[in-house]
């Protein structure tokens with residue numbers, strides 16, 4: 721029960737890495753709100769947690785809409801009786817070589833990945849200050865550190881998330897709020913379908929994975945979510961402004 725007593729809002733946790741993180745948080749004793757644009761799936765995830773004895777409820781949220789994020793944060797603080805943990809996992813992936821990349825797609829990537837993170841931290845910070853401190857965890861990507869051909873706009877957006885995280889860690893440290901980012905490598909979720917297509921399909925992708933990932937395979941959501949639990953827990957009380965890579969050894 722490493723998160724016993726924690727009150728956490730997880731944004732973008734209906735599916736994939738977020739769902740696994742929500743399940744781990746509840747198993748470790750946190751009371752959680754799962755916010756996602758995909759409400760039906762968020763509700764399914766929350767219901768499965770409740771069926772296993774955890775405390776979770778789902779709300780609809782579009783991170784591109786500032787008022788939607790504000791409302792969800794305020795409601796979470798009320799319904800949980802305070803808020804000490806924010807986890808932002810919502811993400812959008814679009815691929816394409818730069819000559820063919822249009823500005824609407826560029827903007828969409830920045831809206832979900834970067835502006836969404838900004839709105840969430842902007843509205844959650846006062847709640848975490850009222851709670852006397854806490855933990856904020858953003859989600860970047862190894863691509864945000866190392867780049868990736870054909871994923872340039874996504875890499876730029878995730879790079880911005882890293883810089884924003886580090887700056888927020890400095891701004892919020894006096895309030896006992898830690899801010900860290902998780903950087904997954906290749907994790908097996910449908911999120912990567914466009915990148916796999918760009919790389920020439922499943923077989924070609926598998927070859928690349930064998931070559932570039934020292935552990936020789938993609939990770940699973942269940943292999944990423946424990947790092948969120950750790951960062952939210954008191955075990956990480958001296959850790960802030962960090963990029964935590966979970967990548968099978970790709971970055972070395």
Ligand SMILES: NC(=O)c1ccc[n+]([C@@H]2O[C@H](COP(=O)([O-])OP(=O)(O)OC[C@H]3O[C@@H](n4cnc5c(N)ncnc54)[C@H](O)[C@@H]3O)[C@@H](O)[C@H]2O)c1
Pocket residue numbers: 731732733734735736737738755756757758781782783784809810811812832859860861862903904905906907908909910911912
């Ligand atoms: N899968 C990977 O290999 C990988 C690698 C690096 C980083 N990531 C990051 O991890 C995070 C989770 O990715 P995943 O692989 O679990 O994929 P996923 O598609 O399962 O999760 C993304 C979640 O974000 C939600 N979302 C999307 N747009 C939203 C919006 N406008 N408002 C609210 N919610 C929205 C989706 O409904 C979904 O639940 C993302 O931020 C992604 O960029 C994933």
